[in-house]
Amino acid sequence: MYQAPRGTQDILPDEQPYWNYVKSNARQVAHLYGYGAIETPIFEDTQLFLRSVGETSDIVQKEMYTFLDKGENSLTLRPEGTAPIGRAYLEHGLSNQPQPVKLYTIGPFFRYDRPQAGRYRELHQFSYEAIGEIDPALDAEIIAMSWDYLTRLGLRELSIQLNSIGCPICRPHYVEALREYYRGKVAELCLDCQTRLERNPLRLLDCKNRACNAVAESAPRSIDYLGEECSGHFQRLEELLHSLAIPYQINNRLVRGLDYYTKTVFEVYSTETGSQSSLGGGGRYDGLIEQLGGRPTPAVGFAAGLERTILNLKKQGITPPSRPGVVAFVASLGDGTEVAVSRLVAQLRAADIAALQSFGRRSLKSQLKHAHASGARFTLILGPDELATGRVVLRDMEKSTQEAVDQSTVVELLLKGVRGPTPNP
């Protein structure tokens, strides 16, 4: 028997209400904040990710699905959405439009990660990017939008964690201070961190290893090393978040895994006991567009994991509003009714009534069982007698009552039943 590849999952019809709920909320929030939809290819030139995400990042080091196509081109299934959107921004001359250009996308991403609860190899994200503006008000808007996306779904017990990791001018001083601090403590670090120390010391701060964690507690803080511009930016962002009543905490150890971040970085966590999972993260990436071959262009973005969002909805007992399911089921009582059944079903669908029909030859009992299982509110039963008289038996599945009615009145009766009684004027 074949199985879905490790770290991927089928999303069956029962799960779809959650996905529809989360995606339609994402689209609604994007609309409210003025973000336009963009869809980029599922795979890109491998170089795009090597040059942007960073050679030393976990994504590039161990998580990319990279392959040669038949033309010997190295392609990579997109592990994240920012670099592809940056590429599209440059390729389509979006820098000529009024800035910032605000774009969002919803779709699958691929990372060769270690699968576990909430961690997949095919994951889905709602990600949004605002390109072409340095104003901290845009950082505040992106954070507010993330908050809105999660809280409009009804999620509670969330915490926004915020930090600033500076820019290429001030960060080297901080990185040197970090190296200095860690050099005396190499023996206490895990093997990974020992090799990260020279390549990418920021990552030592968010290592999950207990010993590294303890060492990181007293490590120098990036906000103490910010230059004047970065420090002013961060201060203004904090003022704006306060004025918007967006709750957040400063987390001095938040660095984010990708190389392109500058200044603001933030992440949203669930604070429920037993769950420290990140629902989404983002930040400013003022150097990325230039790194991809464009003019220096500041930008900021965020990505929320849809699987994580849904896991948290379930944990908190939040059920998505369900669409009305099948409303009518047409059952058949014997030979000669097939054509009439198909016509009746077509007539219902033409009137926007969702309708299912019975196939093959089954007992009425078995058809009613099927009707129940499909969630039908009404069953219409057609037999030879009904055919002869132009009538049909209309069964109310909730009340278990039934009556024979004229076929020509069925649509009207069902619509009334579905919409409920008309209120008295």
Ligand code: AMP
């Ligand atoms: P990142 O792009 O790494 O900043 O991740 C943004 C969000 O995507 C995270 O906060 C998670 O909610 C989600 N995410 C990242 N990696 C995975 C994964 N392997 N499986 C499921 N969700 C993920």
